[in-house]
Amino acid sequence: xxxxxxxxxxxxxxxxxxxxxxxxxxxxxxxxxxxxxxxxxxxxxxxxxxxxxxxxxxxxxxxxxxxxxxxxxxxxxxxxxxxxxxxxxxxxxxxxxxxxxxxxxxxxxxxxxxxxxxxxxxxxxxxxxxxxxxxxxxxxxxxxxxxxxxxxxxxxxxxxxxxxxxxxxxxxxxxxxxxxxxxxxxxxxxxxxxxxxxxxxxxxxxxxxxxxxxxxxxxxxxxxxxxxxxxxxxxxxxxxxxxxxxxxxxxxxxxxxxxxxxxxxxxxxxxxxxxxxxxxxxxxxxxxxxxxxxxxxxxxxxxxxxxxxxxxxxxxxxxxxxxxxxxxxxxxxxxxxxxxxxxxxxxxxxxxxxxxxxxxxxxxxxxxxxxxxxxxxxxxxxxxxxxxxxxxxxxxxxxxxxxxxxxxxxxxxxxxxxxxxxxxxxxxxxxxxxxxxxxxxxxxxxxxxxxxxxxxxxxxxxxxxxxxxxxxxxxxxxxxxxxxxxxxxxxxxxxxxxxxxxxxxxxxxxxxxxxxxxxxxxxxxxxxxxxxxxxxxxxxxxxxxxxxxxxxxxxxxxxxxxxxxxxxxxxxxxxxxxxxxxxxxxxxxxxxxxxxxxxxxxxxxxxxxxxx
Numbered sequence: 001x002x003x004x005x006x007x008x009x010x011x012x013x014x015x016x017x018x019x020x021x022x023x024x025x026x027x028x029x030x031x032x033x034x035x036x037x038x039x040x041x042x043x044x045x046x047x048x049x050x051x052x053x054x055x056x057x058x059x060x061x062x063x064x065x066x067x068x069x070x071x072x073x074x075x076x077x078x079x080x081x082x083x084x085x086x087x088x089x090x091x092x093x094x095x096x097x098x099x100x101x102x103x104x105x106x107x108x109x110x111x112x113x114x115x116x117x118x119x120x121x122x123x124x125x126x127x128x129x130x131x132x133x134x135x136x137x138x139x140x141x142x143x144x145x146x147x148x149x150x151x152x153x154x155x156x157x158x159x160x161x162x163x164x165x166x167x168x169x170x171x172x173x174x175x176x177x178x179x180x181x182x183x184x185x186x187x188x189x190x191x192x193x194x195x196x197x198x199x200x201x202x203x204x205x206x207x208x209x210x211x212x213x214x215x216x217x218x219x220x221x222x223x224x225x226x227x228x229x230x231x232x233x234x235x236x237x238x239x240x241x242x243x244x245x246x247x248x249x250x251x252x253x254x255x256x257x258x259x260x261x262x263x264x265x266x267x268x269x270x271x272x273x274x275x276x277x278x279x280x281x282x283x284x285x286x287x288x289x290x291x292x293x294x295x296x297x298x299x300x301x302x303x304x305x306x307x308x309x310x311x312x313x314x315x316x317x318x319x320x321x322x323x324x325x326x327x328x329x330x331x332x333x334x335x336x337x338x339x340x341x342x343x344x345x346x347x348x349x350x351x352x353x354x355x356x357x358x359x360x361x362x363x364x365x366x367x368x369x370x371x372x373x374x375x376x377x378x379x380x381x382x383x384x385x386x387x388x389x390x391x392x393x394x395x396x397x398x399x400x401x402x403x404x405x406x407x408x409x410x411x412x413x414x415x416x417x418x419x420x421x422x423x424x425x426x427x428x429x430x431x432x433x434x435x436x437x438x439x440x441x442x443x444x445x446x447x448x449x450x451x452x453x454x455x456x457x458x459x460x461x462x463x464x465x466x467x468x469x470x471x472x473x474x475x476x477x478x479x480x481x482x483x484x485x486x487x488x489x490x491x492x493x494x495x496x497x498x499x500x501x502x503x504x505x506x507x508x509x510x511x512x513x514x515x516x517x518x519x520x521x522x523x524x525x526x527x528x529x530x531x532x533x534x535x536x537x538x539x540x541x542x543x544x545x546x547x548x549x550x551x552x553x554x555x556x557x558x559x560x561x562x563x564x565x566x567x568x569x570x571x572x573x574x575x576x577x578x579x580x581x582x583x584x585x586x587x588x589x590x591x592x593x594x595x596x597x598x599x600x601x602x603x604x605x606x607x608x609x610x611x612x
Contacts, residue, residue: 034063034067037056037059037060037063038070038073040056041053041056041057041060041073042073044056045077045080046262047261048084048300049261049296050080050081050084051296052296053077054074054077054081057070057073057074061074067108068108068109068112068115069112071101071105071108072102072105072115072117072118074101075097075099075101075102075115075118076118078094078095078098078101079095079125081094082094082095082098089330090362090366093362093364093365095125095126098118098122099118099119099126101118102115102116102118102119102122103115103119105118113158114140114161116136116140117136117161117162117165120134120136120137120140121133121168123136124165124166124168124169124172128169128171133165137162137165140158140162144158148187152188153189153192155188156185156188156189156192156195157185159182159184160182160185160194160198163178163180163182163198163202164178164182164198164201164202166178166181167202167205173206175202175205178202179199179202182199182202183199191222192222193218193220193223193226193229196215196216196218196222197216197219197229197232199215200212200213200215200216200219204236204239209236212236213233216229216232216236217229217233225256227252227253227254227257227260227263230249230250230252230253230256231249231250231253231262231263231266234246234247234248234249234250234266234270235266237249238270238273241274243270243274246270250263250266250267253266254267259290261290262287264283264284265283265284265287267279267280268280268282268283268304268308271283272304272308277310280307280308281304281310284300284301284305285301287300287301288301295321298317298320298321299321299328301317302314302317302318302321302334306334306338311337311338311342311343312338312342314338315338315339315342318331318334318335318338322335329356329357329360329361329365330357330365332354332356332357332360333354333357333361333370333373335350335353336351336353336354336373336374336377337350337373339353339377340373340376347377347380348381350373350377351377351378351381354373354374354377357370358374366402368399368400368409371396371398371399371402372395372396372399372409374395375392375393375394375395375399376392378395379392379396379416389420392416393413393416393420393422393425396409396413396416397413405436407437407438410429410433410438411433411438413429414426414430414446415446417429418430418449423450423454424454426446426450427451430443430446430447444466444467444470445480447463448463448464448480452483452484452487457484457487457488460480460484461481461484461485461488464480464481464484465481475508475518476518478503478504478507478518479518482497482500482501482503482504482521482522482525483497483521485497485500486500486525492528492529495529498525498526498529501521501522501525501529502522504518504519504522505519505522505526512549516550519549520546520550523542523543523545523546523549524559527540527543528563530542531563531566531567536570539567540564540567543560543564543567544564546559546560546563547564554588558587558588558591561580561581561583561587562580562581562584562594565577565581565597568580574604574605574608577597577601578597578598578601578602578605581597581601582598
């Protein structure tokens with residue numbers, strides 16, 4: 001988010017170059033109606049009213065179809081709009097649109113090299129292709145006069161645009177190249193504050209706060225009536241988590257121009273970053289009011305509410321917009337997101353919004369997060385419906401296909417497959433995320449359990465034994481080794497599980513409370529095992545351990561007493577058996593089986609006494 005904001009700051013700082021006066025006379029030149037319209041469009045961009053700016057540029061293109069400069073500023077505005085909201089905007093869709101505008105600009109006027117810079121920026125943003133980008137940048141640079149004295153303000157503009165274009169992909173660091181372009185621009189036009197703002201943004205992206213601050217202060221000294229340097233200085237302190245130091249600069253920016261909408265947008269963004277969501281919403285509301293409460297501004301307000309995690313109000317706002325204007329399909333996306341994130345969620349409604357979005361979306365506008373929210377919504381809605389669950393996993397895998405570097409998503413998919421009892425898929429996805437470099441402590445345990453559930457016991461046993469080598473205190477692994485052995489020897493004839501359960505008991509030692517569940521299963525199995533072997537003394541000793549394991553657990557005590565009673569019965573010790581069933585009745589007076597056993601045993605005891 002910080003990189004995106006920095007890029008947006010840089011783009012905004014360079015918005016109004018065309019407003020620079022072309023005359024050195026003290027008398028203001030006459031501004032043509034066309035230039036007035038262009039300046040108005042650029043002011044809309046500076047106020048981040050991108051939809052209105054787009055309409056203004058469209059009108060300018062109609063009134064002067066041959067003006068290539070309009071193509072550049074329109075294309076640049078589309079790039080700014082993308083960076084202003086990467087949540088809702090598709091990179092491919094937006095940057096392709098800007099590319100088309102730049103290409104048309106070159107067709108109109110090949111001598112205007114701003115559009116060449118635009119095409120280079122497209123290569124940087126969309127593909128990170130610096131070789132392809134430099135072909136366009138070099139064409140633009142080659143148009144500059146060789147001699148320093150022949151360079152003009154227009155050339156400084158071109159160099160500045162070349163400079164900031166190097167920084168539009170957070171995975172590519174071309175700081176040296178950007179700095180070179182911007183310093184050359186500064187030599188030509190040393191009193192232009194926008195160049196210092198661009199230099200400050202470059203240093204900020206390098207995490208060089210000292211030089212960023214120096215350049216922002218220089219820009220402020222050259223144009224003290226501009227709120228933008230104040231905002232940028234405040235942002236440096238926000239990055240340092242020093243909200244107290246940041247607030248005065250933002251307040252001063254607001255004092256310079258209390259009607260400058262982006263001040264409130266930035267305050268909203270910065271308070272969001274600081275976790276002060278009520279203040280964030282207040283400032284975004286102010287931004288909305290200053291933008292005339294129009295639909296585009298209302299949309300930004302809804303997005304701000306979403307970012308500030310006020311999902312219920314965001315959903316209400318979006319639904320108000322959709323009630324009068326359904327043309328913005330991405331609002332269905334955001335509504336679906338809100339339905340999932342709000343507490344309590346509205347999953348059925350969210351499913352409807354997301355399916356409406358997919359139905360109307362251009363494939364190029366779909367982003368990985370769309371499939372991620374849709375898959376999570378379907379997963380929770382499914383409720384054991386295998387068809388919906390299948391659709392959920394299809395969406396999960398599409399999300400990952402679009403973003404294969406998202407290892408956390410691979411982990412989530414693996415976990416969901418496991419808990420949906422789709423064990424083969426779970427194994428596949430756990431191994432996949434391991435190959436991508438993420439290995440979690442419980443991965444081997446989930447793989448082993450999956451093999452166990454698939455009845456691939458030899459594979460399971462191998463995994464569990466590997467776990468106790470790597471994690472010698474993992475009691476779950478010891479338990480599953482014993483369970484696996486029991487499953488491979490269901491009649492206990494081979495005695496595979498007996499030493500495994502006894503090893504678990506030894507490992508637990510005196511920590512009977514901590515490992516009560518594992519020991520309950522061990523004592524139960526060992527008692528049964530020795531019962532099968534007719535070693536009644538050993539069997540009874542294990543069942544007695546079960547009885548003593550947890551005095552508060554009546555269910556385990558009853559289980560122990562019933563097993564001991566069975567042993568006593570097999571030993572024909574009917575009195576002991578009856579006494580044990582009597583203990584069961586004390587623990588559970590409603591146990592009808594115990595009552596019947598007492599009755600039957602009493603008859604057997606009486607019959608035996610009569611024979612004597």
